[in-house]
Amino acid sequence: xxxxxxxxxxxxxxxxxxxxxxxxxxxxxxxxxxxxxxxxxxxxxxxxxxxxxxxxxxxxxxxxxxxxxxxxxxxxxxxxxxxxxxxxxxxxxxxxxxxxxxxxxxxxxxxxxxxxxxxxxxxxxxxxxxxxxxxxxxxxxxxxxxxxxxxxxxxxxxxxxxxxxxxxxxxxxxxxxxxxxxxxxxxxxxxxxxxxxxxxxxxxxxxxxxxxxxxxxxxxxxxxxxxxxxxxxxxxxxxxxxxxxxxxxxxxxxxxxxxxxxxxxxxxxxxxxxxxxxxxxxxxxxxxxxxxxxxxxxxxxxxxxxxxxxxxxxxxxxxxxxxxxxxxxxxxxxxxxxxxxxx
Amino acid sequence: xxxxxxxxxxxxxxxxxxxxxxxxxxxxxxxxxxxxxxxxxxxxxxxxxxxxxxxxxxxxxxxxxxxxxxxxxxxxxxxxxxxxxxxxxxxxxxxxxxxxxxxxxxxxxxxxxxxxxxxxxxxxxxxxxxxxxxxxxxxxxxxxxxxxxxxxxxxxxxxxxxxxxxxxxxxxxxxxxxxxxxxxxxxxxxxxxxxxxxxxxxxxxxxxxxxxxxxxxxxxxxxxxxxxxxxxxxxxxxxxxxxxxxxxxxxxxxxxxxxxxxxxxxxxxxxxxxxxxxxxxxxxxxxxxxxxxxxxxxxxxxxxxxxxxxxxxxxxxxxxxxxxxxxxx
Numbered sequence: 001x002x003x004x005x006x007x008x009x010x011x012x013x014x015x016x017x018x019x020x021x022x023x024x025x026x027x028x029x030x031x032x033x034x035x036x037x038x039x040x041x042x043x044x045x046x047x048x049x050x051x052x053x054x055x056x057x058x059x060x061x062x063x064x065x066x067x068x069x070x071x072x073x074x075x076x077x078x079x080x081x082x083x084x085x086x087x088x089x090x091x092x093x094x095x096x097x098x099x100x101x102x103x104x105x106x107x108x109x110x111x112x113x114x115x116x117x118x119x120x121x122x123x124x125x126x127x128x129x130x131x132x133x134x135x136x137x138x139x140x141x142x143x144x145x146x147x148x149x150x151x152x153x154x155x156x157x158x159x160x161x162x163x164x165x166x167x168x169x170x171x172x173x174x175x176x177x178x179x180x181x182x183x184x185x186x187x188x189x190x191x192x193x194x195x196x197x198x199x200x201x202x203x204x205x206x207x208x209x210x211x212x213x214x215x216x217x218x219x220x221x222x223x224x225x226x227x228x229x230x231x232x233x234x235x236x237x238x239x240x241x242x243x244x245x246x247x248x249x250x251x252x253x254x255x256x257x258x259x260x261x262x263x264x265x266x267x268x269x270x271x272x273x274x275x276x277x278x279x280x281x282x283x284x285x286x287x288x289x290x291x292x293x294x295x296x297x298x299x300x301x302x303x304x305x306x307x308x309x310x311x312x313x314x315x316x317x318x319x320x321x322x323x324x325x326x327x328x329x330x331x332x333x334x335x336x337x338x339x340x341x342x343x
Numbered sequence: 344x345x346x347x348x349x350x351x352x353x354x355x356x357x358x359x360x361x362x363x364x365x366x367x368x369x370x371x372x373x374x375x376x377x378x379x380x381x382x383x384x385x386x387x388x389x390x391x392x393x394x395x396x397x398x399x400x401x402x403x404x405x406x407x408x409x410x411x412x413x414x415x416x417x418x419x420x421x422x423x424x425x426x427x428x429x430x431x432x433x434x435x436x437x438x439x440x441x442x443x444x445x446x447x448x449x450x451x452x453x454x455x456x457x458x459x460x461x462x463x464x465x466x467x468x469x470x471x472x473x474x475x476x477x478x479x480x481x482x483x484x485x486x487x488x489x490x491x492x493x494x495x496x497x498x499x500x501x502x503x504x505x506x507x508x509x510x511x512x513x514x515x516x517x518x519x520x521x522x523x524x525x526x527x528x529x530x531x532x533x534x535x536x537x538x539x540x541x542x543x544x545x546x547x548x549x550x551x552x553x554x555x556x557x558x559x560x561x562x563x564x565x566x567x568x569x570x571x572x573x574x575x576x577x578x579x580x581x582x583x584x585x586x587x588x589x590x591x592x593x594x595x596x597x598x599x600x601x602x603x604x605x606x607x608x609x610x611x612x613x614x615x616x617x618x619x620x621x622x623x624x625x626x627x628x629x630x631x632x633x634x635x636x637x638x639x640x641x642x643x644x645x646x647x648x649x650x651x652x653x654x655x656x657x658x659x660x661x662x663x664x665x666x667x668x669x670x671x672x
Binding site: 060061092176178179206207208209210211214215218219234235236237239240250259260263273274275276277278279280281282283284285286287291293294296297298 | 389390414504506507534535536537538539540542543561562563564565566567587588591593601602603605606607608609610613614615616617618619620621622623
């Protein structure tokens with residue numbers, strides 16, 4: 001099912017460099033004149049992933065993590081930057097139709113190899129389609145299997161995600177959130193992808209179900225050799241499934257390191273604050289903990305501050321942080337930070 | 344039973360049932376707990392466990408019908424809130440009883456300025472003159488950490504960010520210095536760094552005003568940091584209750600233990616696979632016989648499948664409802 005054979009160790013499976021996505025939003029106040037303001041949702045994000053790796057992308061709402069996920073998959077056309085997927089520059093696989101940019105055939109074909117799991121299992125499944133037709137859709141689109149064979153394939157998919165194959169005649173509303181998320185995962189797996197972007201796959205679920213879905217995702221990744229970009233706001237959850245973690249703030253990656261390093265030796269003041277804000281289910285520890293509570297909120301991406309995007313809330317802010325944008329630099333092997341102050 | 348005067352709030356065998364097309368839904372099914380003056384009680388549970396409905400019932404905010412209370416009393420001081428008339432409860436609500444909701448955007452009126460919504464509370468409950476009400480409201484907004492409160496008070500809710508809106512809600516709830524505050528998932532819709540700010544704020548204000556707080560949440564981390572005692576709910580009942588220190592250090596009910604173990608933590612070594620409670624949360628319209636947790640419980644016996652368990656006393660301040668645990672009596 002997977003193309004594990006042509007593994008290349010030295011080449012990155014996915015290379016994202018200087019990725020940027022801009023949206024145009026109506027300006028505040030301009031009710032009659034539709035003036036548009038530029039919103040830089042993602043601004044110069046670079047990272048790479050090797051085959052079989054899981055990269056966690058964390059950040060708070062509005063930091064651009066979901067947009068990054070979508071732009072990597074070319075569900076959104078990046079306004080700048082390159083995305084090289086298995087040596088193919090997929091950011092170029094677009095063509096213009098009238099005023100609009102649409103996918104060209106090469107990108108369409110690549111959908112078999114890269115898929116997405118969505119956050120809200122209530123919104124991402126069509127309520128008028130049975131589970132069978134939901135799962136048949138990708139198979140039909142790519143003309144994979146027919147008739148009885150297709151039905152068998154669907155049953156097999158449902159079993160892969162731990163569901164009873166007999167439920168394929170039922171509709172999404174008949175399932176709980178966790179089961180729906182399993183259906184969403186089955187749909188993403190239908191075409192045997194190599195790369196999956198999971199956008200907050202557990203945040204809409206109950207606590208006791210979150211662990212089930214996380215374990216399912218890790219198992220599938222290991223069994224199917226998937227490369228996984230895992231987007232979440234929950235550092236505590238993401239660190240158990242990720243090999244490396246990238247922390248985003250206001251459209252940029254501010255720190256990137258192994259999951260262990262991010263938690264044990266975070267360098268960027270934002271990462272440190274984020275970690276210290278995560279509550280620990282232990283009353284004794286919670287009482288003793290010295291918390292760095294950040295003041296203020298994330299600035300608007302329509303009008304981002306000059307210099308370091310974090311300087312307005314940063315406890316270590318210096319003069320040059322206000323004017324000069326820090327670039328990502330390597331402070332130890334495999335550990336990158338974008339901050340002027342840390343060494 | 345403790346002296347009632349020590350308790351601000353006492354819920355006795357509260358049941359809230361809903362008549363629905365699919366039959367009777369027992370959202371809250373025999374819940375009892377007390378809250379002492381100035382204390383913080385956490386109610387933890389997953390969606391559908393009845394934690395929010397418990398609070399809404401106590402505040403008399405559950406529409407009847409379809410809901411009804413077959414049994415139960417909710418004592419606030421010496422008054423049974425369930426037997427009050429609508430005007431009587433309205434007098435208490437907002438003044439001596441207050442509530443913060445999960446989603447501040449849907450619980451603030453989008454058409455009215457923050458000033459209008461805050462001053463109304465004071466004008467209704469304390470007959471405050473408009474100018475005085477406005478002054479008090481601005482002071483309160485400053486206390487909850489809204490910068491430039493004097494001018495922001497004239498803005499509408501949509502002009503505030505999520506965290507700021509939650510601060511407005513808290514300001515509104517605390518305006519009259521209530522004796523009891525229900526906080527229903529007050530930080531669930533917020534980002535972690537903002538959550539930390541809001542929790543800190545609730546903690547400090549509570550200390551200053553001396554309000555008792557009932558904090559409803561699904562997040563055991565939030566409970567650990569903020570509460571004195573905790574009640575764990577499952578399928579409309581409290582399955583374990585005790586001081587926060589005891590429940591976290593020595594959880595007894597298999598559900599509580601499962602919840603604690605399945606929470607991904609920041610302070611433990613990385614786990615390849617997380618412990619997960621098997622199965623699905625129960626369907627309240629169609630609960631299994633016996634202990635409602637038995638289909639998901641690793642320790643379930645025949646007894647658990649048939650008879651609802653007894654509450655076992657673990658210490659004078661800790662009890663759990665399960666057949667398979669050892670109580671002290």
